[in-house]
Amino acid sequence: MPFQNGYAIFAGLERIIDYLKNLKFTGSDIDYLRTLGYPETFLDYLANLEFTCTVRSVREGDLVFAKEPIVQIEGPLAQCQLIETALLNIVNFQTLIATKAGRIKSVIGDDPLLEFGSRRAQELDAAIWGTRAAYIGGADATSNVRAAKMFGIPASGTHAHALIQSYGNDYDGFKAYALTHRDCVFLVDTYDTLRSGVPAAIKIAREFGEKINFQGVRIDSGDMAYISKKVRQQLDDAGFTEAKIYASNDLDESTILSLKMQKAKIDVWGVGTKLITAYDQPALGAVYKLVSIEGDKGEMRDTIKISSNAEKVTTPGKKQVWRITRASDGKSEGDYVTFSDERPDLADEIYMFHPLYTYINKNVRDFNAKPLLTTIFNHGELVYDLPSLAEIKAFSKENLFELWDEYKRDLNPQPYPVDLSQELWNHKMRLISQVRTRISQQKLD
Ligand SMILES: Nc1ncnc2c1ncn2[C@@H]1O[C@H](COP(=O)(O)OP(=O)(O)OP(=O)(O)O)[C@@H](O)[C@H]1O
Ligand SMILES: O=P(O)(O)OC[C@H]1O[C@H](OP(=O)(O)OP(=O)(O)O)[C@H](O)[C@@H]1O
Numbered sequence: 001m002p003f004q005n006g007y008a009i010f011a012g013l014e015r016i017i018d019y020l021k022n023l024k025f026t027g028s029d030i031d032y033l034r035t036l037g038y039p040e041t042f043l044d045y046l047a048n049l050e051f052t053c054t055v056r057s058v059r060e061g062d063l064v065f066a067k068e069p070i071v072q073i074e075g076p077l078a079q080c081q082l083i084e085t086a087l088l089n090i091v092n093f094q095t096l097i098a099t100k101a102g103r104i105k106s107v108i109g110d111d112p113l114l115e116f117g118s119r120r121a122q123e124l125d126a127a128i129w130g131t132r133a134a135y136i137g138g139a140d141a142t143s144n145v146r147a148a149k150m151f152g153i154p155a156s157g158t159h160a161h162a163l164i165q166s167y168g169n170d171y172d173g174f175k176a177y178a179l180t181h182r183d184c185v186f187l188v189d190t191y192d193t194l195r196s197g198v199p200a201a202i203k204i205a206r207e208f209g210e211k212i213n214f215q216g217v218r219i220d221s222g223d224m225a226y227i228s229k230k231v232r233q234q235l236d237d238a239g240f241t242e243a244k245i246y247a248s249n250d251l252d253e254s255t256i257l258s259l260k261m262q263k264a265k266i267d268v269w270g271v272g273t274k275l276i277t278a279y280d281q282p283a284l285g286a287v288y289k290l291v292s293i294e295g296d297k298g299e300m301r302d303t304i305k306i307s308s309n310a311e312k313v314t315t316p317g318k319k320q321v322w323r324i325t326r327a328s329d330g331k332s333e334g335d336y337v338t339f340s341d342e343r344p345d346l347a348d349e350i351y352m353f354h355p356l357y358t359y360i361n362k363n364v365r366d367f368n369a370k371p372l373l374t375t376i377f378n379h380g381e382l383v384y385d386l387p388s389l390a391e392i393k394a395f396s397k398e399n400l401f402e403l404w405d406e407y408k409r410d411l412n413p414q415p416y417p418v419d420l421s422q423e424l425w426n427h428k429m430r431l432i433s434q435v436r437t438r439i440s441q442q443k444l445d
């Protein structure tokens, strides 16, 4: 789980769809591959490639957990191999950023979270798609106007220190800004927040009156607990009790939590670097595993990857993931991974047990079982209607509501159960022992 969080927020499906819809090799791609020495038969295959796989995926904004399939590809092995890297790249990055945003939002609560990361993101593409993921996971708006335009995210921001420096003093800088903008948040820490920045902002707000919408001030340095309380006092004393205090400067969930505990008077949080770069965990480790392959006679043979690390032994077969919740209040019981044709949703009772420590178990009754893997492409044809980004964001919030607080806390959350059905667990054990026997009997010399 990223950041040792209790859950991850799945994001990236929209870009995966876009990638798969446009999957093809151009003439220049083929020419280049020829220089690498690939045979003409293979180059012909690529030139005529048509995507024919069936893709099932959890939906963006859904919560996902370790050890469960989140995107499933069924089709010719060569196509699965070709798309593996791109799909992992998209899912790993976007899910990571959505999850980081979820963590930050969880300590911020109802205050607005502004995504400010474009200058620090790992290049432009990451700024754009990272912003979208951050919005799904918890950001309320972004300063990246291109991402705002592309995805319909609210655009929001203040102004730079360079503006004030170019005028040489706060008052003239704010005045120039007020003459050209209706909504004004003044950045007050360029020279001296309490002696110059805030007094100049108040003076401009008074002089411009109704001509501007004085929304507040931003602080970007110093002891933000101490300064924000002083700034609040100055604004209140001047009668601007509704003006908000924005804060930015290397914030993340732990500094924000600390500032909240110090009762900092901050209303709006601008978070850049540590959100968009997933600063404390730069990569998520979602992987691609082969779980079943067609034999010569058309029959499917399930495959397994064994490891001395029990966590790394794959679960064979074509599967479905069911989210089990209590019927009475929708609260989470855990995820239940089954063969794709099992129907726990039709059962009165299911037996859920830890796949490694099987003595940890429970019988669950009066539950709802929701399948998480939805068909996106059917034999290459897109059959999924993409929800709007607002719907995805709302969906993510709803999902978080269903999760017990014990799985949601930022520090040392309880591990969320991801269990296998009895049939699937038996099958896995059988395959492990078959592979062991096969390996012990093979003669290699
Ligand atoms: N009261 C506070 N409690 C905990 N952390 C704080 C508090 N006030 C500020 N911080 C954090 O401490 C760090 C201070 O960083 P830094 O020393 O770079 O800032 P600065 O010197 O005030 O400003 P600048 O970035 O302009 O150099 C930031 O991550 C900031 O978010
Ligand atoms: O600290 P972050 O979480 O990354 O948030 C974004 C930062 O980016 C800006 O600083 P920058 O030094 O780029 O420019 P500025 O002088 O215009 O503020 C802004 O003032 C924030 O400090």
Ligand SMILES: O=C(O)c1cccnc1
Residues within 6 Å of the ligand: 115, 116, 117, 118, 143, 156, 157, 158, 159, 160, 218, 248, 270, 272
């Ligand atoms: O105040 C802003 O709008 C801002 C600051 C830094 C990065 N992005 C936006």
